[in-house]
Amino acid sequence: MPVLVSEPRELADIPKSIREMGSLLDCPGRAEALTAYVDRFLNLLDRRLKGLQQDERPRVFMGRGHQIYYPSFSKGQRCVVEWAGGRNIANQLHSRIHPLTPEWLVEQKPDFLVLTPNRRMWGFRVPSKKEMQYCWDEVFHRPGVSILHPSQQDRVQLMDARLGWGLRSFIGALYLAKKFHPNLFSDIDPAEVHRDFLQRFFKLELQGAYVYP
């Protein structure tokens, strides 16, 4: 029996996977519409960030879950940072499985800390703003974080794990791109894109707080 294994690990693989699933489930038209939607924003990101020099790309540390001293080992999440025009400082590490000493983070002086809490327990529940705020406060008061950016609290960004991998990771990349390069994306409202995407393809309303602050 032929088996199709579709495991999009990087953002760029997602359109191909959508097409494969559309073909498999006999709804190529719907898959094409979805692919076109994702491609539109991936192309937008690519176009606007193409000319950036390395030193114009912020240095970003992406944590695993809301564990600030664990680097993300998800290739998808690390790709999201790069698609958003950032440089992931954990790429240089030999091991991304184990916890890092807080001094490493302080020594690296990242421009942004991005954490991807996964608060799902059952079903499609999305964390509330209050939950995200609590999580953010907890992260911000951990040793070393206040040394990094004592006066720039918006440099610590929380983004729900569901925007860090899979189909919606292009929306995660949009949120981060606007955070990293506000001048280049002043006309884009990622929350509006997210709302439109959910309504158009899934008939769902955008609820809860996917990003904080």
Next chain:
Amino acid sequence: MIVPEENHNSLGAPAAAKLLTLLGLGLALVLLALIASSMGMADVGPKTVAMCLAGLAWPDCMPPADIARLVFDLRLPRVWLAVAAGMGLAMSGVAVQGVLMNPLVSPFILGVAPGAAFGAALAMVLGIDLAGFGHYLVVGNAFVTATLAMLLAYGIAHVKRSSRETIILAGIAIGYIFSALVSVLKYISNEDALHNLVFWLMGSLWGASIGSVAFILPLLLVCLTALLYLSWDLNIMSAGDEVATSLGVRVKAVRLAVLLLSTLTTAAVISFTGTIGFVGLVAPHMARMMVGADHRWLFPAATLLGGLLLLGADTLGRVALWPVEVPVGITTALLGGPFFVRLLWRRNRDWWQ
């Protein structure tokens, strides 16, 4: 039975030797603290650390702000927490081993660690706040449930008017119940919370802050003073409850007081550090080999040894695999275990008696 060998009113030769041992341990602890506070990824050596400390009194000596912040926010709180936590765990170990007359007992065996783990898991998995500690949700919960576990164990034994062995067995049973509840919470938790919980259960000092030290240190000093006050009663109780009662010791009251003091200290420590189980069991035995079983010497010696052991283990875990950090619960057991076995191997008599 403990038979004090020296004259208690004068510093005879054995007492002088013990005093020298304590001074040696104190000096070693200060030296290790200085070495540990000057080790890390950032190029901040002992001189800079000393200048930071001097800068508190003479602001002109203070190094640049970013270096000072690194020393005061990361290095020193970590060293101080390691010392305070090690001291607290070792002191509690001496207390429960002494009052229950059992060399295998530590506060953890009496249900305190599983109790603390349950409180921490409630906070991490379900977000339940038992103590209203706000940002210290995990700490507050762990403290409350650790104390509750110990009180339950003692309460069962007290109500049944049972022996010391019953306290231990009740503690083990309570510990199993709390461990099972932790497993239930692990089973229903999401990936993020599970990861957080597993890391907490390994024990780590990365969350060290001035606040955590300011909470543990005064409690430690008060409990140590109270235990030193009760140390002669503990010495007499080691001859048996009947003998102690006939000599005027209020055995039940002393036992309850010692267990409470030890529980409070252990709960305070592990609520900030997670489970670090080895120090409370081993440091008392090491100290007993050095200064004997007289609790007046045993408490300070074990307390200093506990600080040394935990600080050494944490520093090694912090620097051995830079920039990766090994949780101190692992390094403590890996370092202390073989060392303890070596000590056992070299002894030709049972030091416990």
